[in-house]
Amino acid sequence: MPPLLSLNQVCREFQVRGRQVVAVDTLDLAVEEGEFVTVVGPSGCGKSTLLNLVVGLLPPSAGRIVYRGRAVEGINTAIGYVTQKDNLLPWRTLVENVEIALEIRGAAKNERRRRAGDLIGQVGLSGFEDHYPHELSGGMRQRANIIRTLIYDPELILMDEPFGPLDAQTRIVLQDQLLKLWRASRKTILFITHDLVEAITLADRVVVMTSRPGRVKHIAAVPIPRPRDVYQIHMSSEFREVYNKLWNELRPEVAPA
Amino acid sequence: MTGRGRLFVYRLLFGFVLLAAWEAASGRLIDPFWVSRPSDIFKYLWGVFADGSIFGHLAITLYETFVGFFIGATSGIALGFFLARKEVLAQVLDPYIVAFNGIPRIALAPLFIIWFGIGPNSKVILVVTVVFFLTFFNTYAGVKGVDVELKNILRVMGASERQILFKVTIPATVPWIATGLKISLPYAIVSAVVGEFIAASKGLGYLINYNTSLFSTTGALGGILILALVVVLCNEIISRAEAYLLRWRPRENGRKSNELY
Numbered sequence: 001m002p003p004l005l006s007l008n009q010v011c012r013e014f015q016v017r018g019r020q021v022v023a024v025d026t027l028d029l030a031v032e033e034g035e036f037v038t039v040v041g042p043s044g045c046g047k048s049t050l051l052n053l054v055v056g057l058l059p060p061s062a063g064r065i066v067y068r069g070r071a072v073e074g075i076n077t078a079i080g081y082v083t084q085k086d087n088l089l090p091w092r093t094l095v096e097n098v099e100i101a102l103e104i105r106g107a108a109k110n111e112r113r114r115r116a117g118d119l120i121g122q123v124g125l126s127g128f129e130d131h132y133p134h135e136l137s138g139g140m141r142q143r144a145n146i147i148r149t150l151i152y153d154p155e156l157i158l159m160d161e162p163f164g165p166l167d168a169q170t171r172i173v174l175q176d177q178l179l180k181l182w183r184a185s186r187k188t189i190l191f192i193t194h195d196l197v198e199a200i201t202l203a204d205r206v207v208v209m210t211s212r213p214g215r216v217k218h219i220a221a222v223p224i225p226r227p228r229d230v231y232q233i234h235m236s237s238e239f240r241e242v243y244n245k246l247w248n249e250l251r252p253e254v255a256p257a
Numbered sequence: 258m259t260g261r262g263r264l265f266v267y268r269l270l271f272g273f274v275l276l277a278a279w280e281a282a283s284g285r286l287i288d289p290f291w292v293s294r295p296s297d298i299f300k301y302l303w304g305v306f307a308d309g310s311i312f313g314h315l316a317i318t319l320y321e322t323f324v325g326f327f328i329g330a331t332s333g334i335a336l337g338f339f340l341a342r343k344e345v346l347a348q349v350l351d352p353y354i355v356a357f358n359g360i361p362r363i364a365l366a367p368l369f370i371i372w373f374g375i376g377p378n379s380k381v382i383l384v385v386t387v388v389f390f391l392t393f394f395n396t397y398a399g400v401k402g403v404d405v406e407l408k409n410i411l412r413v414m415g416a417s418e419r420q421i422l423f424k425v426t427i428p429a430t431v432p433w434i435a436t437g438l439k440i441s442l443p444y445a446i447v448s449a450v451v452g453e454f455i456a457a458s459k460g461l462g463y464l465i466n467y468n469t470s471l472f473s474t475t476g477a478l479g480g481i482l483i484l485a486l487v488v489v490l491c492n493e494i495i496s497r498a499e500a501y502l503l504r505w506r507p508r509e510n511g512r513k514s515n516e517l518y
């Protein structure tokens with residue numbers, strides 16, 4: 001079976017005041033249906049650009065992006081995208097932000113409210129339904145950003161450092177929830193993070209990117225059985241082994257030569 | 258007492274002090290022929306409200322202001338949205354719009370009276386030309402400034418362009434439109450009155466002009482006081498509507514001034 005998503009020799013450059021910046025360079029990657037793939041790489045290596053290319057907001061300068069056997073042109077609405085910035089609509093309350101995708105699809109109001117309420121409860125935001133984004137903390141906004149994508153059940157979900165602005169404890173709780181959700185729904189997830197522990201904890205496969213221009217440096221499978229215990233996993237010897245291998249790949253990219 | 262109630266009392270007090278100073282100065286420091294005096298003005302106002310003779314003038318001026326305001330605002334908002342989506346056309350029209358807006362409206366007023374007569378129509382048109390540009394510029398800037406990322410988020414969710422217009426572009430532009438309306442309202446009233454000054458047979462501007470020609474400073478200042486009250490009242494209404502529509506925005510006093518994020 002062909003992969004759900006594949007990138008073949010994809011390049012993307014930007015013109016910044018006459019200077020050419022190569023953000024993504026001849027990148028090859030394939031994601032199978034139902035897979036959880038995480039991407040780690042140094043800041044500015046083109047990770048967000050990669051997701052923008054996959055969802056079709058940016059056209060590649062060269063190369064091809066194939067989704068379900070078809071070359072993608074324009075925005076691919078089968079994909080959900082949790083952006084790095086929370087991008088909530090400031091004139092909508094929390095619950096109105098969470099339910100907006102269902103509103104777009106014409107779902108009835110009480111159905112929308114019910115499903116939004118469930119998700120809001122799951123991420124610990126109950127009681128804040130009627131707050132506007134500026135009345136929420138950065139971490140609360142980010143949780144809202146995540147669940148407004150989960151609510152409409154896209155088949156591939158892109159997540160750009162979704163737990164970045166959260167504290168370590170909340171982060172682990174949400175990692176656990178995300179894994180449970182993923183196991184129950186068998187979605188495909190492409191997840192970006194700068195945290196190697198998080199990358200290994202969640203993934204079937206971890207992709208290491210080079211520093212800019214971003215390329216795939218190494219892909220490692222994570223042979224830790226599921227369901228995983230996110231609270232304990234980093235203590236296992238299998239984890240250590242994968243971690244050391246990946247850190248050796250990543251270190252030369254993040255440390256200045 | 259609540260902060261609002263206290264503010265109201267302070268405001269009343271300040272107005273009272275001003276009037277008292279005026280009353281005291283008039284007849285002692287300055288001849289009341291020039292500045293009249295508050296007690297005379299209130300007597301005059303009482304008279305014209307009691308016999309009802311003021312209402313005809315007030316109605317005409319309010320009619321000119323609000324009809325002109327409504328037409329100017331709706332057409333300004335509509336053109337703002339339209340041109341914000343037509344890049345090339347907007348660039349072609351730009352110097353003309355700037356030039357038209359640069360014409361002093363007072364220079365147009367006599368022309369409008371020639372074209373549209375001395376009745377309310379010429380004043381309505383004058384008001385339209387003022388309100389139109391202010392709301393147009395604000396709406397245009399607002400639509401142009403909408404965060405593209407918010408639109409893209411909705412596109413990815415599968416929203417149609419129409420849904421993006423109603424769920425992102427319009428709400429994001431509301432603060433700009435509100436500002437345009439708020440700043441153009443006093444100008445609308447002033448334009449109607451200026452139009453009446455030049456040629457009219459009714460209206461507050463006509464009344465003030467008429468009293469001035471009779472050297473009745475009491476009548477002139479009374480008319481001006483009514484105008485001032487109308488402006489304050491309208492401004493209060495618009496501010497309340499704005500506060501309601503923009504309740505999602507962080508208020509400056511919502512966060513303490515010594516916080517950083």
Ligand SMILES: Nc1ncnc2c1ncn2[C@@H]1O[C@H](COP(=O)(O)OP(=O)(O)OP(=O)(O)O)[C@@H](O)[C@H]1O
Nearest residue numbers: 014016021023042043044045046047048049050212
């Ligand atoms: N719209 C753009 N215009 C110009 N340059 C861009 C644009 N978007 C990204 N870049 C450049 O491309 C490179 C990669 O940016 P990108 O945002 O993809 O990095 P990232 O890996 O997501 O970084 P971080 O981990 O800090 O979020 C950067 O050097 C950036 O300057």
Ligand SMILES: [Mg+2]
Nearest residue numbers: 047048084160
């Ligand atoms: Mg990024």
